[in-house]
Amino acid sequence: MQKTFEPQAIEQAHYERWEQAGYFAAGEGQDGFCIVIPPPNVTGTLHMGHAFQDTIMDTLTRYHRMRGVPTLWQPGTDHAGIATQMVVERQLNAEGQTRHDLGRDGFVDRVWQWKETSGGKISGQMRRLGASVDWSRDRFTMDEGLSEVVRDVFVQLYDEGLIYRGKRLVNWDPVLRTALSDLEVLSDDEAGHLWHFRYPLTDGRGHLTVATTRPETMLGDTAVAVHPNDERYQHLIGKTIELPIVGREIPIIADDYVDPEFGTGCVKITPAHDFNDYEIGQRHNLEMINVLTDDARINDEMPTAYRGLDRFDARKRVVQAFEDLGLLEHIDDHTLKVPRGDRSGSVVEPYLTDQWYVRVGPLAKPAIEAVEDGRIRFVPENWSKTYFNWMNSLEDWCISRQLWWGHRIPAWYDDAGNIFVGKDEDEVRRKHGVEASVALRQDDDVLDTWFSSALWPFSTLGWPEKTPAMASFYPTSVLVTGFDIIFFWVARMVMMGMKFAGDVPFREVYIHGLIRDQDGQKMSKSKGNVLDPIDLIDGIDLESLVAKRTTGLMQPHLAPKIEKATRRQFPDGIPEFGTDALRFTFASLATTGRDIRFDLGRIEGYRNFCNKLWNASRFTLQATQEIDLDTVPESYEPSLPERWIRSRLNALVDEVDRQFARYRLDLAAQAMYEFTWHEFCDWFVELAKSTLYDDDAAAGDKAGMAKTLLDVLDTLLRVLHPLMPFITEEIGLQLNDRLQLERESLCTADWPKSCARDTGAESDMTWLQGVVGGIRQIRGEMDIAPGRAVPVLLSDYSAEDKTRVEAARSLLMRLANLQSLEFVDTTPTACAVALHSNLRISVPMAGLIDIAKEQERLQKQRDKTAQDLAKTEGKLNNKNFVDRAPEAVVAQERRRADEHRSTLARLDEQLQELASLKD
RNA sequence: GGGCGAUUAGCUCAGGGGUAGAGCGCCACGUUGACAUCGUGGAGGUCGGUGGUUCGAAACCACCAUCGCCCACCA
Numbered sequence: 006m007q008k009t010f011e012p013q014a015i016e017q018a019h020y021e022r023w024e025q026a027g028y029f030a031a032g033e034g035q036d037g038f039c040i041v042i043p044p045p046n047v048t049g050t051l052h053m054g055h056a057f058q059d060t061i062m063d064t065l066t067r068y069h070r071m072r073g074v075p076t077l078w079q080p081g082t083d084h085a086g087i088a089t090q091m092v093v094e095r096q097l098n099a100e101g102q103t104r105h106d107l108g109r110d111g112f113v114d115r116v117w118q119w120k121e122t123s124g125g126k127i128s129g130q131m132r133r134l135g136a137s138v139d140w141s142r143d144r145f146t147m148d149e150g151l152s153e154v155v156r157d158v159f160v161q162l163y164d165e166g167l168i169y170r171g172k173r174l175v176n177w178d179p180v181l182r183t184a185l186s187d188l189e190v191l192s193d194d195e196a197g198h199l200w201h202f203r204y205p206l207t208d209g210r211g212h213l214t215v216a217t218t219r220p221e222t223m224l225g226d227t228a229v230a231v232h233p234n235d236e237r238y239q240h241l242i243g244k245t246i247e248l249p250i251v252g253r254e255i256p257i258i259a260d261d262y263v264d265p266e267f268g269t270g271c272v273k274i275t276p277a278h279d280f281n282d283y284e285i286g287q288r289h290n291l292e293m294i295n296v297l298t299d300d301a302r303i304n305d306e307m308p309t310a311y312r313g314l315d316r317f318d319a320r321k322r323v324v325q326a327f328e329d330l331g332l333l334e335h336i337d338d339h340t341l342k343v344p345r346g347d348r349s350g351s352v353v354e355p356y357l358t359d360q361w362y363v364r365v366g367p368l369a370k371p372a373i374e375a376v377e378d379g380r381i382r383f384v385p386e387n388w389s390k391t392y393f394n395w396m397n398s399l400e401d402w403c404i405s406r407q408l409w410w411g412h413r414i415p416a417w418y419d420d421a422g423n424i425f426v427g428k429d430e431d432e433v434r435r436k437h438g439v440e441a442s443v444a445l446r447q448d449d450d451v452l453d454t455w456f457s458s459a460l461w462p463f464s465t466l467g468w469p470e471k472t473p474a475m476a477s478f479y480p481t482s483v484l485v486t487g488f489d490i491i492f493f494w495v496a497r498m499v500m501m502g503m504k505f506a507g508d509v510p511f512r513e514v515y516i517h518g519l520i521r522d523q524d525g526q527k528m529s530k531s532k533g534n535v536l537d538p539i540d541l542i543d544g545i546d547l548e549s550l551v552a553k554r555t556t557g558l559m560q561p562h563l564a565p566k567i568e569k570a571t572r573r574q575f576p577d578g579i580p581e582f583g584t585d586a587l588r589f590t591f592a593s594l595a596t597t598g599r600d601i602r603f604d605l606g607r608i609e610g611y612r613n614f615c616n617k618l619w620n621a622s623r624f625t626l627q628a629t630q631e632i633d634l635d636t637v638p639e640s641y642e643p644s645l646p647e648r649w650i651r652s653r654l655n656a657l658v659d660e661v662d663r664q665f666a667r668y669r670l671d672l673a674a675q676a677m678y679e680f681t682w683h684e685f686c687d688w689f690v691e692l693a694k695s696t697l698y699d700d701d702a703a704a705g706d707k708a709g710m711a712k713t714l715l716d717v718l719d720t721l722l723r724v725l726h727p728l729m730p731f732i733t734e735e736i737g738l739q740l741n742d743r744l745q746l747e748r749e750s751l752c753t754a755d756w757p758k759s760c761a762r763d764t765g766a767e768s769d770m771t772w773l774q775g776v777v778g779g780i781r782q783i784r785g786e787m788d789i790a791p792g793r794a795v796p797v798l799l800s801d802y803s804a805e806d807k808t809r810v811e812a813a814r815s816l817l818m819r820l821a822n823l824q825s826l827e828f829v830d831t832t833p834t835a836c837a838v839a840l841h842s843n844l845r846i847s848v849p850m851a852g853l854i855d856i857a858k859e860q861e862r863l864q865k866q867r868d869k870t871a872q873d874l875a876k877t878e879g880k881l882n883n884k885n886f887v888d889r890a891p892e893a894v895v896a897q898e899r900r901r902a903d904e905h906r907s908t909l910a911r912l913d914e915q916l917q918e919l920a921s922l923k924d
Numbered sequence: 925g926g927g928c929g930a931u932u933a934g935c936u937c938a939g940g941g942g943u944a945g946a947g948c949g950c951c952a953c954g955u956u957g958a959c960a961u962c963g964u965g966g967a968g969g970u971c972g973g974u975g976g977u978u979c980g981a982a983a984c985c986a987c988c989a990u991c992g993c994c995c996a997c998c999a
Contacts (some may be wrong), residue, residue, distance in 0.1 A: 009961070192996095199999085217999060230999095264998055272999050281997045341999090387928070394927065394995070488994080523936085525992085593947085596938070599929070600992085604936050606948045613961040624958030671938070675946070690958075698957080778965095784953090785965025791954050822956080876943060885979040894942055894980090901943080 006626065006739075010619035012583025013543065016731045020132050028752040029137040031474060032075025039077045039478035040066060041462050041511075042138065043486050043494070046085035047145060048092050048123045051130040053520040053528060053603060054487065056538035060591040061517060061670060062485045063136050067727035068665055069482075070137070071756035077478050079465050080131070080138035082124060084147045086411040086454040087181065087348045093119050093410075109409050116410050120145075133539055135584055135730045137752065142474075144465045146457045147412065154464040155457050156415045156428045158505060163416075163426040167364045168404070170416075170424060174283045175403050177356030178346040179301035179316075183407035184360050185346055186453060187400060188493055190353050192342040199268065199339035200324060203332040204229060204246040207254055213241060214334050216268030218341050219278070220327070221319040224251055224307050225294040228274040230285060233259035235270050250308060250326050258289050277357050295357050316354075361405040361414060361450065368500040369396050375499060375509050384515045384668050385598040388488060395492050402497075404453045411451030418446050459497035462510035475506075483668075484511040487519060488598075515668045518600040523574075525602050531560060533567025541608060544581030547572065579605075585729035586612040592670040592728050593678075614678060615732050618725070621686045622736045625718050626743070628697045629711035634743065637712050638705040645773075645813060646692035647713040648766035653684050654717055658759040661724055670728075677725055685721060688774070689714075695819045715743050726751045772841075773813050779839030779846045780821040786862050787837060787854050794824035795853060800832050801845040801911075834918045838863070840908055860919050867912045874905035 007014075023029065031037075040062050045055055062078060070076040093116045094104055104112040124145070131138065144151060162168040175184040200220050203212040215229060226248055231238040242259045262285055263272050276286025277293040286293060298304045303311040303319045311319050327333040344353040373396050375381045376389050383389040405414060417425045417433050420443075427433035430445055439445060457464070462481050466474040480502075486495065495514060502510030521527055522534040529535065533554045540550065551571050555564040589611040594601045643651075657680040664673035696702050696710040719740050722733040730752070737751040748754050780797060789795060799810065807828065810817065818826060832838075836847035837854045848854065880886050880898055887895055 006958090008959075010959095215999080219999085262997080262999095267998055269999095274999090279997085279999080281999075284997080342997095390928070391994070398995090492995095519993095594937085599937095602936065604948080607936070609961080610947055613959095616961045617959065620959035620962090622958080627958070675938075679946085686958085687963090694957090781964060782966095786952095788953055788965095791964060792956060873943065880942090880980080883979065887979080889979040890942080897942080 006623045010616045015735045031077035034075040037075035037477040038069035039481040041079040044081045044083035047082035057591045060588045064727045078138045081144035090410040155412045174355045177354045180349040180351040190344045192344045195343040199337040201334035207245040214269045215271045215273040220323045222275040222278045225275045225296040227291040230260045230272045232263040232265045235265045363402040365399045372499040388516045405450040414448040416448040459501040463506040481511045483513040547578040582612045592674040595670040632711040637708040641709045649770040650689040652763035655759045720757045777820045783837045796825040798829045798847040877902045
């Protein structure tokens, strides 16, 4: 074995072997464990969030696979309608073309081509991460099979009246020229103005003043509203005004919606361009006048001077017109929520169009109940609140998009405008009796990407066929995802899963946090703080990293800033950490429901951990190399360290089981780290040396120790495997020969069963560690060179102390590097002393110890003990405490007080002796 | 306007009614035959504030402060 662990040397070869051997193939049988992957965008690449999520899913999957249940981690990718279409359109633009040059079919072909070249990137990255997905089941949301499921579901929902087509206001993205769902619109505060316009009364008796943030929409005003109880305007209700510029006479109406406190208390009503105004328009039967074209220019119905103007130019023109007419009262600065499309970033317009909707009410009800009654459990629990919050106030879901890339809506129209819905044109004609002579035209729109995503848990498992996979794995076990798509995805999967697959899509939803950079900033290309998980695995030099971060920016002027920050943060680039270290880091950071700052210090620490494990294994193999394990005597009785380490190992297995069950990968990782480094390496390996390196030790004892060392390492590797598959595989296979195992991989090895603890061994070892600790403390604080052996005298010992020392004499000698270890009745005055319970451990001073230094050291201990004693006595002197606290607690405090008193007395005694020595 | 979360060592974070924990960083000593990506020892915190419950609160409750996120139709 190499002296240092080199991840690159082993990772990829192991993965290829695993994949070829089919270890990740879906198991068969009942009660399987299944995770469906949240399908990443097929044209994207994996970012830190994916890597984090994949680590969690892979760890859980590997864990359950080792436990022997049928297991499936279902992989796949999403066609990501808008995102993908934009990527390809941008490519076309770069070639001086638009999608319209190619036409719909040509463009879609082009996207498919891009999908083929790009799709492999993600699977390559997932393989690097060690993801144990069943590649043979890989799916794409626009696969023929999945597309058919989409059509089936659409048709059934339509037939049941749960999908309908309707003309109403939608969120319209005028750059992409498509409708968006409410979720795809993000509203943020932006600085704007509140314009105060005068609208003259038709009767010529003055005017009223409206305040608006959208002057250009006044062209479509069909009323002015005031609050019914607003005394200022009572006399105006029912009158009309003459709309400036347009000259239309429109009514003044009363509606509760108006807040008299805001603005002037008069609101212009534009039902075709504002959601509230739309509602008011419905209530008052107002005309809806559309002002805009689909790319947000003033349309040809409007006064000629405005036609064709972009909405923001039109705004200026309208304001100017009011000013010219003397009707502009004043302009206030005003902060308002501006709705923008999450993809294009353009300001979204409420726009009157025909769209397809899912009637979500009937679907939401069972989906709410499933979480209420615990058939679906959120982890952490509090996310269910977020879920309920949203589910209880659902609006119908606009599912049509005016895009080319996606599932085309299975609806056809005849020339009369009749709608026929069915799987395909043939079926439509049959089902609705449409003659071949009647021309049918398919709807141009495609479905919202999330429509197919909502079907993912059962469409990937083969629904509507009664496949073995459906039988074994539906409902799936757990959905692992971020809180940002609870609404987009989780809720919709629950609704669709219950409606179509007849049960919840998953039993648990594990919600993890967002990966942020070291400063808590969201990672994004434009901030230039993105880390590529592969770069953390393989390392990357500074120049490549700078280049990567500064090319392809949407805002190239940010490049110098990004470059500077990158050079400052990574002066030497990023070193190679390896996949296992990255995975272990993710797991350690996976605490409940909070965002994660990715700290390079952590991953470095876990790379060191890999190296530690590697070297402990190297030791284990080397030190036991020459030993024939068959020579372990049948009567072999394991030594204290062996009994102890096995007991501790059992404790580890229990702990890891417990933490995996509650998705606390951080605590599981911590337990693994603690055991591996601080119990196995720090203590057991050192203790084992006492036997293995002792020329006088019996051959049988050596063989026994060797066997234990190898066994424990093997079990440990299996415990670590779900989190660190590569390094454990590499070492584990090297143990095969020694342990006469025939396994080909740890992927399919048995998960260790935990056994009973050996409490006697654990307390003996705790005692031993205390004694060694006492001596080491003297050594450390007295600056005695580690290489220098010291004599130790023991006094004030109990019979148990004596037995324990004799049983562990050689261990003590080695671990504390002792020259001698003797029991004495009285110790010489000139000693450094450590107290371990009642046992007095003395190191004679001659040549080793400075009296003043020892005095100082003991004084410090004395102060600390006196403080603790005071605290304890304070409690015991409190009558309430003694009367009301549980007996065990009181007894514990009494014991503690006794110990402190005794320690204190003996420290004082020792201090006096040192003082007398000095005189 | 509603809802959620955070506040613990210099940094990043666990914990949780019974004397404050880890990793990293820091200081000291160290080339002992797995590992300097290491070993041993050490320093470092009135657990955001104020009240309450309790024999006992860093933990539970209330309020407050600061920071963050989500949802919501104020023109």
